[in-house]
Amino acid sequence: MAGARVDPEQRAAVVARLTALRQAGSLTTAHVRTAASGLRVGERTVWRWLGTTGPGRTGPARYELTPTDREAFAYFRGNIAALARARAAVRSGLGQVAGTPVPDFLATGWANAPAVTLRTLQRAFERQLTPAELAAWRTGEQGRRAASVYLTRPVTGRNVVWELDHKQLPILVLPPRGPAVCPWLTSVIDDGTRALVGWAIALTPHTGTVLTALRTALLVDEQRGPFGAVPAMVRVDRGLEFAAAAVKDALAALCVHVHQLPAYHAHRKGKIERIHQSMEQTLLTGLPGYTKGPRDASGRLHGPLSDAARDRAAAETTGLAPMRIERFVTHRFAPWVTWYNTQRPHSALAGRTPAQAWTDDATAVQRLDAAQLRHLLLAGVERTINKDGIRFNGLAYVAPELHGRRGQSVHVRFMPHDDRFIEVYLDGQHLCTAHPQGQLSPEQVEAFRSHARDESRRLGAARRRASARTRAELAPMTDDEPDAAESRLVPAAGARDLLGRANDDMLRRRAKTNLLGLIDPTASQKSTR
Incomplete structure (x- = not known):
């Protein structure tokens, strides 16, 4: 009973009442005993509150800090x-x-x-x-x-506010080249429905991952759920990737307001921090290579994988290697995002899933077509078109529009963890969407070959027209005119006006024979005369 917690206001009221009785000279032990019983504390505790050790005896006052x-x-x-x-x-x-x-x-x-x-x-x-x-x-x-208390943000409708953040995932994966690493995740969540609407995974965070995550969040994909629309505002921290000009320009083009939060204030974007915590608890802790797992006395991770620098470098040559980053993205993380958005109930959403909360919300959203969002991919990677297409990330990408452009320099825009396609730009204009060779469908192969045949026929016809036009318009002068040895180009219509219709055949014959270096027989006859 001595250790019971007492409401401060109730204690203050009891002390005030007993102090008044003591000042009136009527305070007794019975009063203190009754108060202690009502508050479920000991009598000595009540006497200590009064600053005394018993009836009529004054005790030491509480020490006040200086x-x-x-x-x-x-x-x-x-x-x-x-x-x-x-x-x-x-x-x-x-x-x-x-x-x-x-x-x-x-x-x-x-x-x-x-x-x-x-x-x-x-x-x-x-x-x-x-x-x-x-x-x-x-x-x-x-x-x-x-230990502080914070205000909560007001409830918003679906897709009104987004939160963006980076997080280094505590899981070892193997990149395409080099030792094992812990990849970085760029997340985009909807503040109103707690949905993870966009994400991108890369070896290091950069502007491209931010743009890719934004593009994923803006596009509608039936496999991901009903998400995908233009928000009114996004919240970002002061990371350099979020402050990049490409990110600002892309959001400004969509009329999206960017709210930059103060540095080192994680509680200002608590919803996305909570999603990252849930992801670590429900996904990463059960995967091999989780770097926050238990360790032995030497600091080595329990389990088959180690995050020591020497072991990371040798992981690819040993039988105990972490999973490839492509496999982690497609077979582990992407299914987890689908599960989180469509199956996991959320206490803040009254037991609904983010997808259900999105569907139940009647807030109007604005959709965009995929063609309008090409500028949200990473730009500035320059490549040269080779005989097998565009070499990028170890693959050769081709498209019908690349036929006949070998040697030209183009800009490639891509998604960091998706090698299924790249967007090709020439002189700032979108040229084509290229796909890797070896992964083309029969329809894409036939389209490429058909385009090549059409281009060959088109250029051949153009060459024939140009040759015919040149032969028709190349007219040498007659011997009666000065400078008979020379020839010059004259308009075909003008030649007909000057010489008449009767001389057209002769002019064409002379033009052809002179071009071949032959002597006109009529000219030799005239000279003998």
Whole structure:
């Protein structure tokens, strides 16, 4: 009963009543016993509240912390035992504790301080300092924030506000080249429905992963659920990838407001932090290579995989290698996102899934066509068209529109974890969507060959027309005119006007024979005359 917690307001009311009885001279032990019974505490506790040890006997008052005590608490980083030793050393006149002099500002402040016990100081600090103040000097800013109280954001409709963030996943995967790494995830969640509407995974976070995650969130994909629309605002932190000009320009083109949060304020985007925690608890902890798992005495992970630098470098040559990043993305993470959005009930959504919350919400959304979102892919990667197409990430990409463009430089835009296609741009204009060779469907192969045949026929016809036009318009001058040895180009219509219809055949014959270096027989006859 002595350890029961008492409501502060109820305690204050009891103390006020008993103090009034004592001032009137009518306070008895029965009054204290009755109050203690009602509050479910001991009688000595009630007497201590009144500042006495019993009827008619005055006890010690509660110790109140001085400014020096508070400064010492900060100086000793919340160590009350060290504070008490220094305080006792100053009172005894030693001036030092544990072989170290007590700072002058503490020695001056404690010069005439009363003697108090360590337990009294501990109770005084616990009573007069808030948990946030205690944590601020013991564990730092993170502890202070953990003990703080925050406002919650107002409820919004679906797709009104998005939150974006990066997270390095604590799971080892093998990239296409190099040792095992922990990849980075870029997430986009809908504030109103808690849906993970967009994501991208890469070896390191960059502007391309942000643009890819945004593009995924903006597009409608029946396999992912009903999500996909243009938001009114996005919240981002101060990461350089989110502040990139390409990201700002892409969102500005869609008239989306960007709200940049203060640095190191994770609670300002708590919904996405909670999703990352759920992902780690329900997905990553059950996969081999989870780097936050238990370790042995040497620090090595329990299990078949190790995250030591030497073991990472040798992982590909040994039989115990982490899963490939492509397999992790397609066979582990993507199914988990579908499960989270469509099957996992959420307590903040009244037991509904994010997909159900989205469907039940009547807030209007604006959809966009995929062709309007090509500019949200990574831009600026320059490649040259080779004889087998565009070489990118170890694959050769082809498209019918690339036929006849060997040697041209183009810009490639791509999704970091999707090698099924690339977007090709020429002089800032979209040229085609290219697909890797070896993965083309029969229809795509036939389209490529048909386009090649059409181009060959078109260019052949154009060459024949040009040759015919040139032969028709190349007319040499007659011998009667000056400079008979020379020939010049004249308009075909003008030649007909000058020489008449009767000379057209002769002009054409002379033009053809002169071009071949032959002598006109009519000219030789005239010369013999």
